[in-house]
Amino acid sequence: MRVVFTKGPGTSYDIAVYRETGAALAPRNGPGGHPYLPHDLVHFLVEVEAGIELGVYGRLAAGDNGLFWPADPAERARAARRRRSKRAKSSPRAKADMARSEELAGIAVPVWEVRHGHVRELPAYVTAREIPPVVERIVARFDDYADRWHATPVGGSLTLTW
Secondary structure: OEEEEEEOOOOOEEEEEEOOOOOOEOOEEOOOOOOOOOHHHHHHHHHHHHOOOOOHHHHHHOOOOOOOOEOOHHHHHHHHHHHHHOOOOOOHHHHHHHHHHHHHHHHHHHHHHHHOOOOOOOOHHHHOOOOOOHHHHHHHHHHHHHHHHHHOOOOOEEEEEO
């Protein structure tokens, strides 16, 4: 699966997913908010480095639509019906993987920001816990991509492979 992050003005971006399994997905806007580490890029890097199989991107690769909608309007209607019928049917493992992705992203981003001088100190929710060793690897991944993203011009893209 290929995931393309296209930079917009300010901290906005679009994300497109091209995959082998499941319906073709329409691109969507990302939540933005960070000039170096877009939220969806953070989750991609966290899930790859931590080996999270059923997080955002593992589910997409397996054919789930996640936060995306199919590009085809007829398939979009079918997907909406399926989504309503299986609202809370996510497996315990999938729920745990999503929670782990959120947890690691919430720790790794502030660690990266402190190390690069973007903020002075870690938030209390990070300092109150032991930082898992995988966070060091995730932060190293952030180092690989943060400056590239920041230097990407508006309209430019980064493509990652899952």
